[in-house]
Amino acid sequence: MATIFTKIINREIPASIVFENEKVIAFKDINPQAPVHILVVPKKEIATLNDVTKEDFEYITAIYQAIQEITKELGISEKGYRVITNCNSHGGQEVFHLHFHILGGEPLGALVK
């Protein structure tokens, strides 16, 4: 069954898309944890960071290129931002389609529990 993010890629459910190319889509998180909260998602269903293979590295490269473009476009690149990938239960992963959270728009504080 398609993941919720594949349904967004296929336009089966709506999302506020801020970036898209052949390999990557990025859209606003539905439950933002900061003034800017974007999810960057490969257009391939990779369940977790543990499942990334050498063949997938082109997606990882494309994701980081997209992060550079998106943060510049949204005007948060200079002041800075945080990129997070949650993995499995201890990481708090809820959607099992690899994704990178971009958080920014204000000082985020320390990376603690």
Ligand code: AMP
């Ligand atoms: P994670 O805990 O890393 O798996 O994060 C999943 C993220 O997906 C959460 O921050 C959710 O708010 C977000 N999310 C779930 N469904 C949607 C949706 N339909 N559109 C946008 N963001 C979503």
